[in-house]
Amino acid sequence: MNELDPRIHAYDDTGRLAETALLGRLDQSFTFVEPTLAWTGPARLSLHARPDLTSPQVTEALPGEALEVVVRRADGWAWLRTRADGYLGFARTAGVVAHAPADPLAVTALRGHVYAQPSIKSPLVSELCLGAQVSAAGDEVTEHGRRWRPVEGGGGNGGWVQAVCFEPLPDADPAALALRFLAAPYVWGGRSAWGLDCSGLAQLVFGVFGQRLPRDADQQQAALTVVDSARRSDLAFFPGHVGIMLDGKKMVHANAGWMAVSVETLGEGEYGKRLQAELLGFGRWEA
Template identity: 55%
Template sequence: MTITLPDRRNHAFDPDVHVAEEALRGQLPEGQWRYVAPRPMWAAQRLSLRSGPDVRGSQVTEALAGEPLQLLWENAEGWAHVRTLHDRYLGWARMTELVHQPPQGESLRVTALRGHAFAGPKVSQPVLAELAYGARVFRTGGEVVEEGRRRWQPVELPDGRGAWVQEVVLAPPKEADPVAFALRFLEAPYLWGGRSAWGLDCSGLTQTVYAACGHDLPRDADQQQQVLTPVETPLPGDLAFFPGHVGLMIDARRMIHANATHMSVTIETLGEGDYGARLQASCTGFGRWPG
């Protein structure tokens, strides 16, 4: 009998060394599998998750600072096979990039697309960390410092270092409209496997935009197409799918997408110009959030 193996993007098993996560017991070919239970970890910083335990491995996704992870197993060279909890996506990171427990203060969510944590309450202070929308820092018992018209919040970074961020970086987000939020990423650089405004790929953009609207999408374009409801005529905020690619519709013809053609987030009109014509010809359909 042929056994269909689970998707290795989301299910942790390695047939070369016969190790697998406990949840796959009974779902893999017979053999001397060593099953492991995941352990909680957190990203110490914005970090690349790679396709294998090698600095030359391609980036498959990112974990943002303070995001919860699961550690499946580690190797003798200090690499950890981990899973991002928000979308259950797997990759490899250095153990030194993880923390066993974040600071105990109140978790504060970064709402700016990009930001910095500083060594002191002043913009001329050294930068300690790059922050991105969705990252987490942690409130300390210190007082807010006012400097000019700026208000500086003392925080702890996920790795335990003390830092300062301006309150505007942590301002409560407005109710998100997918098109308006996506347009804020216009001209952000394209980065394979990226999912922040420091650099993101096509499905990283759509996943981030939908998350801001309260909708959890899987990581990759084909996975996103599987969970959305197919529609013939797109409305603003629907997703457009292509082989290995996805974009978000602004209206019936215009689409915003992170792409390697321009190496940035751009707007295309389907059917207009050479690139738009190629996109329209290769479109495999549109998808809408159920309900």
């Protein structure tokens, strides 16, 4: 049992329930269930440590993100995981849908909105964020020189998004993308520019370039190649913390010290000296 990680392996000792992927690793006192595919709806979905809104948020699923539902509960909660990283938590089933976005559009803007009509004066329908996917729902229109894309919305209601929110990102440079998050608020378990934590930032800026990282800092450290000295876009690891290196000394990170994304220089200033003293090492993405 010690080899199983409850963050990514779905088993409940108390209820003696587990996912079928653990057949052969757990004894037959468990009832095994097959997770079912699902997707996040039009809003970000908070995954909690327990089926209780007052429990900590452990991660966040972005709009249109693929999920696996382990158990749907009668109280309106589900035990589920984000498929890309296998991370488990409890979420309200109202935010879960049965189908993937049709004709998906990938959001590349850090933040954005769906509008009720193709006009910046129109009421807002919902929020968007980098990494989200929405369903295209028709042809583009132009209004005052602005290009708008119609998208499907929640509850069957459509909406409109400026096409600039879907423009391709430049060539892969996770460090440069992380710098665009400067001053974004720190939120434990968050994974979007509306609020995110240290490992959420690292996972997001690598993930949009197809470089998938696990969810938590210790998992990311184990997944990367250990290097002795840092270069741009390497990750720096500390106890329970991770940052993205801009060069051999400077680092951008989401942190609870400033409650925001900021840049520190290892070994300089009070915070930088503390980080240098706690540095566990560097890791490098290698395809």
